[in-house]
Amino acid sequence: MNKEERLQKLNDWCKNTLLETLEIKFTDIGEDFLVATMPVTPRVHQPIGMLHGGASVALAESLGSTLSNIVLDQTKNAAVGTNINSNHLKSKREGMVTGTARLLRKGRTQHFTEIEIRDEKGDLICHTTMTNVVINVR
Structure with a gap:
């Protein structure tokens, strides 16, 4: 599968999930x-009109979990989140945020991922680390 087909498959996989609700799109x-x-609209605001930290964490966890799972043989294993730590560094009221997940350690039984969420100017909005455990699905 080429890159565009892989991205389309991931985005189709997210239909009727929290990712669709938050308008998260793999790019x-x-x-x-x-x-x-993820667009920053009132849909993802906290009551005072800023991006809700939980929405940032949902974007980060969606990226980290998906990345861990797509590097596995999904007929045998799945990655499940066991720990997530996020630091909210800057507020955002509107526009678009982009999250980038990088697999820092891909072990046999554990994955460790770093996720950075940035705005259109490249400013760091949220920094997250995530640990996933690899389980057997047979």
Whole structure:
């Protein structure tokens, strides 16, 4: 499958999920990274009109979990999140944020991922690390 087909498959896989609700869209993929965007609209605001930290964490976890799973043989294994740590560094009221997940360690039983969420200017909005455990699905 080429890159565009892989991205389309991932985006189709997200229909009727939280990712569709938050309008998260996968936009780039590579050997050890995955990129997605999320619009910042009132749908993802907290009551005072800023991007909700939970929406940022949902974007980060969606990227980290998906990246871990696409590098596995999904007929045998799945990656499930066991820990996520996010630092919210800058507020955002409107526009678009882009998250980039990079697999820092791909072990046999554990994956460790770093996710950066940036705005259109490249400013770091949220920095996240995530640990996934690889389980047997047979």
